[in-house]
Amino acid sequence: MIERGVVELRDIGFRYDEHEVLRHVDLTLEEGELVLVSGRTGVGKSTLLGVVTGLVPRFTGGVLTGDVLLDGASIVDQPPRERAHVVGYVSQDPLAGFVTDTVEEELAYGMEQVGTAPETMRRRVEETLDLLGIADLRARDLRTLSGGQQQRVAIGSVLTMHPRVLVLDEPTSALDPTAAEDVLATITRLVHDLGLTVLLAEHRLERVVPFADRVCLVTADGIRVDTPQAVLADSPVAPPLVELGRLAGWSPLPLTVRDARRQARSLPALAPPVPPAPVEVDPVLTARGVTVVHGAHVAVRDLDLTLGAGRVTVLMGRNGSGKSSLIWALQGTGKRRSGSVHVAGDDPADLAPAQRRTHVGLVPQNAADLLYLESVAQECAAADAGAEAPAGTCRGLLDRLAPGIDGTIHPRDLSEGQRLALALSIVLTARPPVVLLDEPTRGLDYAGKAELARIVADLAADGRAVLLATHDVEFAAHVADEVVVMAEGEIVSAGAPQRVLAESPSFAPQVTKVLGAPWLVVEEVATALADTRDEDAR
Numbered sequence: 001m002i003e004r005g006v007v008e009l010r011d012i013g014f015r016y017d018e019h020e021v022l023r024h025v026d027l028t029l030e031e032g033e034l035v036l037v038s039g040r041t042g043v044g045k046s047t048l049l050g051v052v053t054g055l056v057p058r059f060t061g062g063v064l065t066g067d068v069l070l071d072g073a074s075i076v077d078q079p080p081r082e083r084a085h086v087v088g089y090v091s092q093d094p095l096a097g098f099v100t101d102t103v104e105e106e107l108a109y110g111m112e113q114v115g116t117a118p119e120t121m122r123r124r125v126e127e128t129l130d131l132l133g134i135a136d137l138r139a140r141d142l143r144t145l146s147g148g149q150q151q152r153v154a155i156g157s158v159l160t161m162h163p164r165v166l167v168l169d170e171p172t173s174a175l176d177p178t179a180a181e182d183v184l185a186t187i188t189r190l191v192h193d194l195g196l197t198v199l200l201a202e203h204r205l206e207r208v209v210p211f212a213d214r215v216c217l218v219t220a221d222g223i224r225v226d227t228p229q230a231v232l233a234d235s236p237v238a239p240p241l242v243e244l245g246r247l248a249g250w251s252p253l254p255l256t257v258r259d260a261r262r263q264a265r266s267l268p269a270l271a272p273p274v275p276p277a278p279v280e281v282d283p284v285l286t287a288r289g290v291t292v293v294h295g296a297h298v299a300v301r302d303l304d305l306t307l308g309a310g311r312v313t314v315l316m317g318r319n320g321s322g323k324s325s326l327i328w329a330l331q332g333t334g335k336r337r338s339g340s341v342h343v344a345g346d347d348p349a350d351l352a353p354a355q356r357r358t359h360v361g362l363v364p365q366n367a368a369d370l371l372y373l374e375s376v377a378q379e380c381a382a383a384d385a386g387a388e389a390p391a392g393t394c395r396g397l398l399d400r401l402a403p404g405i406d407g408t409i410h411p412r413d414l415s416e417g418q419r420l421a422l423a424l425s426i427v428l429t430a431r432p433p434v435v436l437l438d439e440p441t442r443g444l445d446y447a448g449k450a451e452l453a454r455i456v457a458d459l460a461a462d463g464r465a466v467l468l469a470t471h472d473v474e475f476a477a478h479v480a481d482e483v484v485v486m487a488e489g490e491i492v493s494a495g496a497p498q499r500v501l502a503e504s505p506s507f508a509p510q511v512t513k514v515l516g517a518p519w520l521v522v523e524e525v526a527t528a529l530a531d532t533r534d535e536d537a538r
């Protein structure tokens, strides 16, 4: 008998006119394995996932060649709807995928479509509410949920269908670190206990690598599929632990914090980095007593915040803790129940939109909200004109964040990371004194994030105040001058990253977990190692 995978992709090719996205892709997914799809922004990860779900080419256009098999039978001509009970899919944009109005309805919808018995439906809805920690949201309108709450519902609504194959596109991008761990552990349990097959695209390898059986690295030349160890040994994208292992010359490369801690015993004694001394800063934005209320829910409670010139403040906190609500209130569009916000003598809430943009720039969680023109080139030209910046300014920023995007593409057709990069470039072109970024790393690869960190540092060096909300602890460790943690609408901790991040079990970056505070990032270890080697040489 021939061993067959659950899903087989045979010599898959896909192109939009001249733009070739996938070629000669052969991939077999076995029962009960989790395959991680990684690769640069816009390289074709979502497209590869779409070939399995059938959304590509049916809903994207373009030309698909090759064959897709499910249990040995070709399904390449089968519409996504007919595969849905076997192949569950969670997209990068949960809101766009919702078909009902409330959490409970959404969890039941797929089961209703396939005629699941009512008592089974009821039971699975309850199980899923618990599994994903969303029981208290059951009656809520989907559109009023926070980004992370929406993402949990989207995952839940697919799990209730008990699919055999689960296709997930950045499923933890909006989740706080603890929730992300929980969701990945839940999925892994289904993989191990029920033989679920999972294909999962993710940029934050540090989160997913420990759970992956194999990694599929997508490059412009095709795919490479191997064990995480083998792919990461020389892959251009690697999590901090692997970077640390490469730097210290460890073999095998550590994939978990536990492995790295063991190997770290072999490191020479290193002089820890000296945290920067606190400095006096000029306030650029001052918020006092800000309260934001949605219906009966107090999202931000009597909160004071000062953003200083030249400072990057990172806003963290559990899903639903009020970060986005605060950001919109600071920008002036979000309704405040009470309190005041001042930027350069004005309250942004009192200004007309055009004037407000010169005070405060905001890149929202859903970057598409900022894009309204027909092409990338038009968006860039409009941003330059609006900001009276030299022609090419916006495009220059875009090429730093996500290089090589064709200017004629409609913003709607960009990959998730490319779209975010465009929205960031548009807002940053105006160089407002206050820059607010709501989860600015979704869909960005490590190189894109490193560029974003440099751009943010440039803005700060130029005297701007930057506030960015993120769940990406590694990115936070790289950019933060100060970290502010929210819980239940209030600030519960604030201070230097060496203290707030490093001392928290949920927010500590990988390097801190291995070496302890005040270590935060691999670059610090590289510097310290080079120093000891210099001394040895002397």
Ligand SMILES: Nc1ncnc2c1ncn2[C@@H]1O[C@H](COP(=O)(O)OP(=O)(O)OP(=O)(O)O)[C@@H](O)[C@H]1O
Residues within 6 Å of the ligand: 016, 019, 021, 039, 040, 041, 042, 043, 044, 045, 046, 047, 048, 061, 409, 413, 414, 415, 416, 417, 418, 443, 444
């Ligand atoms: N209609 C279209 N015409 C031309 N190119 C397109 C069109 N739609 C998508 N593309 C391009 O196809 C490529 C693949 O996109 P895809 O969404 O698969 O990337 P990705 O690797 O998932 O990116 P990300 O990491 O940002 O999620 C991108 O470069 C995108 O710009």
Ligand SMILES: Nc1ncnc2c1ncn2[C@@H]1O[C@H](COP(=O)(O)OP(=O)(O)OP(=O)(O)O)[C@@H](O)[C@H]1O
Residues within 6 Å of the ligand: 144, 145, 146, 147, 148, 149, 174, 176, 294, 295, 296, 297, 298, 299, 317, 318, 319, 320, 321, 322, 323, 324, 325, 326
């Ligand atoms: N219209 C609304 N009605 C009721 N509750 C709302 C409404 N809008 C938002 N909320 C709630 O307010 C809280 C704060 O939401 P917010 O989006 O500010 O959180 P967040 O910290 O940005 O979360 P995430 O990390 O998931 O993006 C959440 O519990 C959310 O469900």
